[in-house]
Amino acid sequence: MEDRPNDPLDPEKRRAVMQATRPRGLPLLPRAGQMASEARGKHLPLAREVRDIDLECRPIYAVWELTLACDLACRHCGSRAGASRPDELTTAEATDLVRQMAALGVREVALIGGEVYLHEGWTEVVREIRRAGMQSTLVTGGRGMTPERARLAKEAGVQSIAVSIDGTEPTHDRLRGLSGSYAAAVQALRNGREAGIPVAVNTQVNRLNLCELPHVFDLILDVSAHGWQVQLTVPVGRAADEPDVLLQPYDLLELFPLLASLKARADAARVKMLAGNNVGYYGPFEHLLRSYTTEKHADSCSAGRSTLGIESNGDVKGCPSLPTESWVGGNVRQASLRDIWERSSALRHMRDRTEEERWGYCRTCYYGEVCRGGCTWMATALFGKPGNNPYCHHRALEMQRLGKRERVMRVAPAEGLPFDRASWALVDEDLR
Amino acid sequence: MPSMVLCPSCKRHVFPRETSCPFCGLAISAEPGAPPHALTPELSRAQRYLVGAAIAATVAVAGCNNQPARGPNDVQTEEELARERQKAIDESRERHPGGGPCVDNVCPPYGCVFPDEACDILRV
Ligand code: SF4
Ligand code: SF4
Ligand SMILES: [Zn+2]
Numbered sequence: 001m002e003d004r005p006n007d008p009l010d011p012e013k014r015r016a017v018m019q020a021t022r023p024r025g026l027p028l029l030p031r032a033g034q035m036a037s038e039a040r041g042k043h044l045p046l047a048r049e050v051r052d053i054d055l056e057c058r059p060i061y062a063v064w065e066l067t068l069a070c071d072l073a074c075r076h077c078g079s080r081a082g083a084s085r086p087d088e089l090t091t092a093e094a095t096d097l098v099r100q101m102a103a104l105g106v107r108e109v110a111l112i113g114g115e116v117y118l119h120e121g122w123t124e125v126v127r128e129i130r131r132a133g134m135q136s137t138l139v140t141g142g143r144g145m146t147p148e149r150a151r152l153a154k155e156a157g158v159q160s161i162a163v164s165i166d167g168t169e170p171t172h173d174r175l176r177g178l179s180g181s182y183a184a185a186v187q188a189l190r191n192g193r194e195a196g197i198p199v200a201v202n203t204q205v206n207r208l209n210l211c212e213l214p215h216v217f218d219l220i221l222d223v224s225a226h227g228w229q230v231q232l233t234v235p236v237g238r239a240a241d242e243p244d245v246l247l248q249p250y251d252l253l254e255l256f257p258l259l260a261s262l263k264a265r266a267d268a269a270r271v272k273m274l275a276g277n278n279v280g281y282y283g284p285f286e287h288l289l290r291s292y293t294t295e296k297h298a299d300s301c302s303a304g305r306s307t308l309g310i311e312s313n314g315d316v317k318g319c320p321s322l323p324t325e326s327w328v329g330g331n332v333r334q335a336s337l338r339d340i341w342e343r344s345s346a347l348r349h350m351r352d353r354t355e356e357e358r359w360g361y362c363r364t365c366y367y368g369e370v371c372r373g374g375c376t377w378m379a380t381a382l383f384g385k386p387g388n389n390p391y392c393h394h395r396a397l398e399m400q401r402l403g404k405r406e407r408v409m410r411v412a413p414a415e416g417l418p419f420d421r422a423s424w425a426l427v428d429e430d431l432r
Numbered sequence: 433m434p435s436m437v438l439c440p441s442c443k444r445h446v447f448p449r450e451t452s453c454p455f456c457g458l459a460i461s462a463e464p465g466a467p468p469h470a471l472t473p474e475l476s477r478a479q480r481y482l483v484g485a486a487i488a489a490t491v492a493v494a495g496c497n498n499q500p501a502r503g504p505n506d507v508q509t510e511e512e513l514a515r516e517r518q519k520a521i522d523e524s525r526e527r528h529p530g531g532g533p534c535v536d537n538v539c540p541p542y543g544c545v546f547p548d549e550a551c552d553i554l555r556v
Contacts, residue, residue, distance in 0.1 A: 284443040297436060297445050366454065367445070370436065 005211040005258045008251045013244070017208060018174050022075060023241045024416065034417055035068065035085040037313045043330045046343035053351050054342040058105035059308035063320040066094070066111050067119040067312045068418065072141045075177045076166075076204060076245065078237040078321060079418040081114040088312040091121025093333070095128040097314070100337040102132035106308065110162075112139040112320065114312070117149050123156040130157035137162065139202065142188030143181055150188075150195035161192040162200040162229070165216050167209030175208060175245075189223040200227035200272075205279075206245050210255055217262050220271055228266060230259065231276035232391055236323065236381045240414040240422040249390040250405035250431075256393045260285040267291075277301070278375035282367045283393030300372035301386070303327075304347040316340045318347050321377040323419045350376070353386075360388035360426070361395055382408060382424045390426055405431050 009017060069084035070077075089097065101109060109129045116122050116138050129136040137160040138153060145161070153161065163185050166172045172182035192199040201220050205213065213230070220228050233239050235246055247255070259275065263285075266273035275289040280298065287296040303309070304318030311317070314332040315324065329344025341347050353372060358365075362373040373379055374389035382390070389395075390406045399405050405428075412423035436445040442456035452459050 282445055286445060287438050287443060295435070296438070 005214070006254055007211045008207045008247070008254065014208070017242075017244050018170065020242070020244075022177065024238075035083075035313075036087045037085075037311075037315050037328075037331050037333075043328060043334070044345050046330065046335060046339055047345070047348075048343075050342045054348065057305045057351055059101070059341060060106065060306045061108050061110070061302075062101055062106045062308040062310065063110045063112055064310040065312045065320060066113060066116050066122060066125060068114040069118040070114040070141070071118065071143045072115075072176055072178055072181060074141065074175060074238065075242060076175055076206065076233050076239040078234060078239060079114070080237040080416070080420075081418075084114065084118070085311070085313045088119070089314050089332075091119075091124050093314065094119075094121060094125045097310070097332055097337065098125060098128040098132055098134075100332070101308075102134055104338050104341060106134055108135040108137065110137045110139060115140060115144060117144060117153075119312075123152050126153065126156035126158055135159055139164070140188060141176065141181070142185035143178070145184075145188035145191055147191045147194065150191040150197065153192075154195040154197050158197055160198045160200055160227070161188075162202045162227070163188045163192070164202045164204070165189075165219060166204060167212035168215050171208050171212055175204075175206075186219065186223065189225060193224065198226045199223065200229065201225050202229045202231070204231050204233040205255065206233040206247055207251065208245055210247065210251065210258070213258060213262060217265060217271075220266075221269055225271065227272040227274065229274040229276055230279060232278050232378070234278060234321065234378050234381045235408075235410075235424070236321070236377070236419050236421055237414070237417075240381070240410075240420070243408075243410045243422075246408070247391070248405075248407050249392070250396055250399070250407070252391065252393045252396045253400060256283055256285050256289075260288050263288050263291075278378045278391065280374040280378075280389060280392040281371055281394055283397055285393070298371060298374075300353075300370065301350055301374070301376045303376055304329075304341075304350045308341065316344070316347070318350060319377060321419070323380055323421060324417075325420075327380075357387040361390070362388045365395070367394060381421050382426075384421065384423075400431060403431050404428060 007014065065079065067084050067088055068079060068081045070081035073082045098109070111122070111125070113119075117140070119125070126136050126138070136156075136158050138158050139162045142163045145163070150161070165182075165185055166175045169182040172185065173179045176182075189199045189201070201216065203209070203213070203216050209216075217228070233246055235243070239246065259279070263273050263275075272292070273289075274292065277298070279289070282297060286298070290297055293299070301319070303322060307319050309317040309320030309322065310332075311320075311324065311328070315328040316330055316332060316337065317324070317327045318329070319327075327346050327349075329346035329348075330340035332340070355369075358368055358373045362368055362371075365371070373387040374392055376386040378391050379386045379389045390408065396405070407427045407429060409425045409427055410422050411425050414420040414422040435448060437448055437460070438444070439446050439453040439456060439458055439460070441458040442453060444453065444455040446453050446455070446460065450460055
């Protein structure tokens with residue numbers, strides 16, 4: 001039994017955050033019309049020419065929100081899932097999109113939601129993914145991943161199910177906004193295994209659960225999960241509504257040694273632990289946390305270079321998490337996936353980035369030419385544009401060396417739509 | 433993209449153009465083939481797999497996800513590396529006859545972990 005890591009929240013603050021009611025009253029869900037593709041801004045026209053770089057970049061990994069319908073309404077959900085979008089792809093359109101993905105070179109399709117199993121054609125989509133020769137994985141909150149659905153997933157060809165676990169039972173239930181959701185998620189892991197599907201765990205790290213990560217790891221061992229991906233909670237969607245839950249950049253000084261010790265335990269237990277793309281970057285534990293990459297360190301953002309994101313109405317982005325407004329390159333009802341991938345300005349963005357895009361601390365950072373400002377999702381969620389990311393271990397260490405730290409402070413709330421963002425100020429202050 | 437090496441003292445990544453580590457000051461040899469403090473880029477089984485799968489399936493991706501040039505502190509020769517890669521490709525083919533799942537340095541943005549490396553140790 002190892003020591004409990006330091007809690008970034010003092011006991012009184014923790015009690016207050018645990019007991020806080022949802023910050024937004026009903027309705028929790030955006031109105032259906034606001035979630036339609038057409039309502040979210042006009043897509044820019046596609047370029048006429050395809051360049052060499054557009055042909056060189058192929059989407060290896062596609063993350064596809066099959067439906068926004070969800071049986072949970074998690075309080076940190078970036079897509080504010082719950083109701084389906086009014087214009088979601090039909091099963092026939094979805095299976096056609098699968099074939100387009102395969103033709104474009106996609107090799108693994110991770111289906112996410114909402115809840116994948118609430119799309120009427122989810123097993124058919126999985127079958128088509130496998131028929132097309134791609135790998136099929138699925139992410140779930142687990143509330144409705146019953147033995148029967150797990151069996152259907154296995155029959156259809158799902159090769160791995162990842163269940164989100166966000167800490168101990170009280171913390172998980174608080175973050176998911178539903179008591180009983182932790183028990184259901186754990187049962188989903190067991191149901192997956194009993195159906196013969198390898199299971200993995202995803203965890204979003206924030207101030208409520210940072211010190212509970214060892215508990216999550218114990219659960220991973222208990223359910224014999226093969227993998228664990230950790231990500232930082234990003235202030236988009238509902239997560240932007242609760243600033244007290246989010247890590248502060250200086251919390252990374254506490255988080256990284258903990259992740260490194262858990263990585264050592266994971267390696268020993270042969271659990272594949274992945275530090276997600278927004279767990280940034282280049283500190284003294286980088287080579288351990290990213291030992292699964294060929295270079296043993298983070299690369300720059302892969303959105304539109306090797307990652308593809310699809311919204312359930314067929315809107316195409318370079319990464320599933322990027323805000324809809326500015327990062328959708330087109331819709332598969334209006335253009336082919338190949339054309340959107342190769343010729344839309346939104347998908348081309350990461351292929352065409354220059355030094356000029358980096359700003360703030362990242363502009364002069366030692367690692368800037370390789371890192372290019374880290375995760376676009378995190379930077380855009382905070383500042384509305386990529387190229388400056390305070391959630392970086394190297395940066396927090398450099399600040400510490402100067403007797404400083406950075407703090408993010410919300411200055412205006414989000415609108416209340418999927419993947420929307422609040423406005424944040426970055427405060428430089430003396431270390432306490 | 434320039435390759436980076438790992439400072440053996442402070443474990444920070446450092447550009448090979450440095451003569452000393454900018455974080456702890458340790459002198460770093462720039463002599464190819466004789467690095468007193470260089471990280472030996474010995475590929476783990478997982479890394480060999482990733483490299484192998486990447487090469488096996490995505491020659492076209494190379495321009496987009498450039499494998500870095502060899503750094504002066506790397507001690508493995510190109511021939512050795514080529515042999516490692518070929519071995520990884522062969523291993524990958526054995527374990528995934530239909531073409532292995534390849535992450536090619538791409539970490540799932542969020543979502544699922546594919547059981548590639550784990551496939552031969554799973555006890556499902
Ligand atoms: S400070 Fe910015 S550019 Fe430097 S490593 Fe961190 S995220 Fe990357
Ligand atoms: S935006 Fe972040 S999560 Fe998305 S591909 Fe880029 S680095 Fe990965
Ligand atoms: Zn050093």
